[in-house]
Amino acid sequence: MSLEALLEKIRTHQAVVGVFGLGYVGLPLVIRFAEAGFEVIGFDIDEAKIAAINEGRSYLNTVSNESITAATQRGFSATSDYARAKLLDALIICVPTPLNRYREPDLSFVTSTVENVLPYTKAGQILSLESTTYPGTTEELIKPLLESQGFEIGQNYHLVYSPEREDPGNKNFTTQKIPKVCGGSTAHCLTAGVALYSEVVNRVVPVSNTKTAEMTKLLENIYRAVNIGLVNEMKIVADKMGINIHEVIDAAATKPFGFTKFTPGPGLGGHCIPIDPFYLTWKAREFGVNTRFIELAGEVNRAMPAWVVQKTADALNEQGKAVKGSRILVLGLAYKKNVDDTRESPAVEIIHLLDQKGALVDYSDPHIANFPRKREYRFEMSSVKLTAEALSSYDCAVLVTDHDSFDYKMLSETEIPFVDTRNRMPIQSGSTPA
Incomplete structure (x- = not known):
């Protein structure tokens, strides 16, 4: 299938979309594609999730049973059978990327997903990685696996990186309303990625390549991690001085420029902010760079x-x-x-x-x-x-x-x-x- 044929299938919503990983990122994305009129197949290795979805039950309190039922009525189905990937035109990977015990990136979920789906890939597809990772993952890890099947990236297969930006529980910013950053391995890949996501989100932000998109995701969360580390350290100092740090922050936030409000807490949580900085510090060492500022914030928060x-x-x-x-x-x-x-x-x-x-x-x-x-x-x-x-x-x-x-x-x-x-x-x- 040519790029033009893929774009036409996307434009007319005839493309079949597969989402791999039905967690806090993948499941809302599935529902959004189904709402837009696409046939969607969700893949997960957790049979309990598959059973719940096929019974119309949600296992996330941020996704309602009604949303699951509506999506399945529109043609969404869930499976653990990778052979069904042969039906897909678009593959979107939303699996976890945790750190191992040494705080190094663990990409085993990503690599195993791609390796399991490789026998069922076909020319003309687009594969998008959404899992948070270090700059270079798409080109250094995913691209060679696809090329091992004889595909020419940008010619008969399309590869993009488009980082997830979900904020579970935030009703003001749903999947459709959050701008989607997208970088492609080639210009043709980017064209396919922008076309795909433009059908389900209000705004797609194209960037020059996959590394830029990967770094964008890390910067967003490192920015938050560093600033939270700052206010956490300020909290400790203020506590010793008998000062209410929250009163200080509220007063500082009245300045209409040059100050962004961050609040201290008991530590960082969630998949992104506690983990993303270490993806960059690990990769930076390959280039002989020590990210001392980022690591210091991590020490404070931990x-x-x-x-x-x-x-x-x-x-x-x-x-x-x-x-x-x-x-x-x-x-x-x-x-x-x-x-x-x-x-x-x-x-x-x-x-x-x-x-x-x-x-x-x-x-x-x-x-x-x-x-x-x-x-x-x-x-x-x-x-x-x-x-x-x-x-x-x-x-x-x-x-x-x-x-x-x-x-x-x-x-x-x-x-x-x-x-x-x-x-x-x-x-x-x-x-x-x-």
Whole structure:
């Protein structure tokens, strides 16, 4: 199939789109393509997800059952059978790219996905990688795999990188409304990528090549990581000086230019901000560059859970109690409010550190009924229903994730020590800012 034929299939919505990885990025993208009238096949190795989708059930609280049902009625189907990739005109990869135990990029999910789909690829397709990664991945890793099948990139096969920009739970910026950056291996590849995404998002931002698109994604999140690291460090300094850092930030934010508001917290969470900086620092070493500024921000942010634990110990100490043996309730397990995503959540590390110190720890999170499986942590825990009676049975509570559904009036009236890492409670209520 020629480029012109592919563009025509995309323009007329006759192209069949495959999305690999049906998580927080892939599933909303599937729904958006289905809304636009494309036939979509979703691929995932998790059979539980496949079963849920085919039964019309969502496993993400940011995606409704109704959205799943509507998408399937429009022709969306989910499978773990890679052989169905032979039906596709467009392949979009949205699989995880975590760090390994040495904080080095783990691209095994990306490579295994491409290798599994290679036997079913055909000339004329477009493949888009959306997973966050280091600059050069598309050209150095994906392109050779496709070329091993005899494809000529830009001639009879099209390759682009278009980083995901999902913000789970943000109703103001849906998949359709978030501008889509896209870089192609060649000019023809870029043309195909822009055409594909232009059918489902309001604005596509073309860049000169895949490396530029990959670096754009990293810059966006490193910018946030560095600035959050700055305000986290400022919080520690202000705390020592007896200054409310949130009052300082709010006052500084009144300046109409030259200042962007970032707020401190218990540490970084989610798949992007805690991880993206290390993709660049790892790749930069190949070029003999030490990214000291970025790494310093990472050190500050990774130290915040330990800071919260120390503030918890201080709050207990004022009551004549030690951490060891104390019953502590952690409020919020998700990495951000109003979602059920625990990836890289600082709450998990805080629970781990408190447990190591001998505390008897529980958690309460209305969005997460049971502690999920983790690579490094295993806790047999279920969410505690937050009531005044339940709260009074603990020696201390720590607000880590400020879900809107928490009863803050009730929390403000508690008589137990309360550590607030999100500035959600008035200081006069007796809470300890952290």
